[in-house]
Amino acid sequence: MMRRSLIEPALLATSALLLGVAVHALTARPRATDQGRDFMALLDDSGDGRLDPDEFRNAAADHLDFSIIDVDDSGFVEAWELDLVIRHISSLRNSLSALPRAL
DSSP states (O other), X not given: OHHHHHHHHHHHHHHHHHHHHHHHHXXXXXXXXXXXXXXXXXXXXXXXXXXXXXXXXXXXXXXXXXXXXXXXXXXXXXXXXXXXXXXXXXXXSOOOSSOOOOO
């Protein structure tokens, strides 16, 4: 009888811990790589560590849509979002803009 009384609280505590880990994993922003931070430093005219729509327009020359790159809809493009661009836009494809190739 005593074992059963210890198993249930242990299972509840484990479930709560796993739920907390899952919520954190779903809501945490990814960390930017060195390539993403370097790319941001190259494009960020204001030096605030993120691109506003005007800075992005200057860099992308209207060839990339800001709303697609701004994954979290924050109104700014951050270094981790530039990482997604670096990873998923092929460097073998013909260039659509004046953006420098990061790879």
